[in-house]
Amino acid sequence: MPAEVDAVVAEVAGVIDTGLPGLTTEMTDYFVEVIPEFRHDEAVRRLMIASTSANLVAIVDMLAHSIPLDRITVPPAAAEYARRFAQHDLSLEALLRAYRLGEHRFVQWALDALGRLGHTDTTAVLATVSELSERTNFYIDQVVEGLIDIYETERRRWDSRTGAARAAQLRLVLDNDQITEAAAQELLDVPMGDWHQAATAWVPSTTTDAGRILQNATRFLQETTGRAPLTMLADDRTLWAWITSPSEPAIDRDLLGGLLAKSEGLRIALGAPGRGLAGFRGSLREAQRARAVAETAHDQQHRLLEFDDVAVAALLTEHSEDISRWVARVLAGLTSNDAPTQQLRETLRVFLELNGSYTQAASRLHLHKNTVHYRIRKAEEIRGKPLSAGRLEVEVALRVFDLLHSRIG
Template sequence: MVDEGVVLQHTSRIAVTLRENTAELTAELIERYERDIPPLRDDERMMALLSSSVFQNLETAMSILEHSIDIEETEAPAAANEYARRLAQRGVSVVDLIRAYHIGQTAVVERLLAEAERQIEDRATVTAVMRHLVDMSFGYIYRVTKQVVTAYEDERDRWLRGRSAVRAARVRAVLDGDGVDVDAGQAALGYRLRGTHLGLVAWQAERPEPQDALAGLERLAAAVAEAAGCTGPPLFVPCDEASAWVWLPLAEPALPAREVFERAVADTGGGIRVAVGEPGRELAGFRRTHRQALRVQALGLAAGPECDPVMCFAEVGSVALMVSDIDSARAWVADTLGALATDDAHHARLRETLRVFLAEGSSYTAAAARLVMHKNSVQYRVRKAEELLGRDIAANRLDLEVALALCRWLGSAVLPTG
């Protein structure tokens, strides 16, 4: 076994040797970052700060190795923390920052191991020194990346809160104010107010960490905008730690296909819900589509866990207007549907079959095709539903369809509790 003192002596000499080439290694790493991590390529001030961060990290790491400094007492260099904060302000992903540290670690460890091979002849000593160098490098990177990531996240939170508060105030002024200067509003928001808009309200129903929630919602908005062929980036305004208002600048006045929203929700992760308004033009349309999305969100919140991931005003507009008084809606559903309003899986299947049958113009064939079931099964379920109603389904048909729609979108929230 190699004596620890011998290992530390060799480590110190290797660190001194590498310290002499710190400037050269810094330049090499900067060139590597520019090539392999495009988001880190920026203006001269940012590149100068990156260079200072790399140089100070190398100096700190070599000092630790030279003097056997306890890594737990190490603080990330000032330039490293400041660089992390600047990346947060510019919206560069923290993943790119972490990747840069791992690239730097790999390059430095290669240099350290090569120097150990060059300076030491005894194989057992070489192995012991190499093991010590690798352990120290991982310990240093782990501690420093934790600190710079914390600096990044703190600054990102502060920056987003400040920027979001200003943006939210400007958006509210556009929504509520009279005599809005459209040109000034566009300049302040960085979003065109002329043209066609689609309003969304997105929220995280299964709450993760707050930062993760908003980041996921922002990714969702960007994905929908790209898939819908929008003319520019979406306007994204956080409402709280887990919900946001979004406007999409549509190229066409038509609502994008439902699959666009469903795919974006699925790709972003579980627990996200999206309420979608109808496309609207100019400032009036900007306001109207947002009000519609808010009404749809109210419906989704009333539905609770049974809420569909994607709900569009075109589908649920009339139902959404009824959720302001959920108790009255529940009583009305019970009066309208009678025993068909029983809250269990069997009666839910009967209600859904009857709803589709009526929506398809009372066609058993069309309903069977839509429900992917046999025509005779549709006939049986419609007959059973009619028996539970206690009246002909043609009687008071409008109320019946509205009540079934409420059950479709709100489920247990509008069904009698006992």
């Protein structure tokens, strides 16, 4: 029976081998579709295809020629792709997931090929299925074990070699006004003339495993943009990141918010996209200002904050004493933190946001229209002047007070 099974296994391998180029394309397209980390630039994409092809050829050869399982090694192209994966800060979990998905798909191909061969001996067919599955699984296990060592070794080597150097290069580009766009591109190996969107990710100071959690930020940005971000650790609890692309970067904000909701204390602030060196620098400044708003806002529940949503407050975070005095002048007695005053501020903010409509404000706040009338009159009394006197200033002051509460309250 073993010799008979070996013969059928070799037949199956022969069928797969005849269509291997097309099957390789099918598998690599599948990886790109279901695993965001596999959406590479052209050079790395070619290496990914070479890695997939090398593994498929090795499996087919193993099955066709009954190569002993103890002679299985990691194909050179697969080893190099694992190293490149580590260098690009892509997760080991994504790489291993591809191997398991690939194993499943290969076994499906083998079963289809076996069916086309038309063998009628049920016992032999079942034995062949078992042998195909077992040999393929053993190959994947052996290669994965080797890849884990390759990836982790490269990750340690790359971090020690590039971490400090990359941070120094990035700070030079960010802080040196004399550096040209061409020089920045050569220094960072980033197409500086493209679009850039920066993010700052951070965790609370009480976090015990900040490094691991900040790595999640890199993975989340990759998953929600389809591009590997350029990253650096700004300090032990802060990561800076940039997404670069020929067209304006598109982040799936709903997906990113959902991922952040499941991560331990991780928060991300996004700058607006910008082109060129000015966009590269400016987007990070905006992300940093948005973070300042996030950390001082009355509501600390938001895990994802965008600069454009808090731009007015964010632009004022560096002048908190001046803005505090201005807000106090505009709002007068409406800056107290007791519950009745908070209600007045909220009613006033919604009323102004809805263009002075008592009806719409009552609906938004779930109040009676007369209650809104009363609160607006009360707010005017406390301020000592009607809303028509400096209405825009009142609206801005309310927004700033809400977003920068701990700085100016």
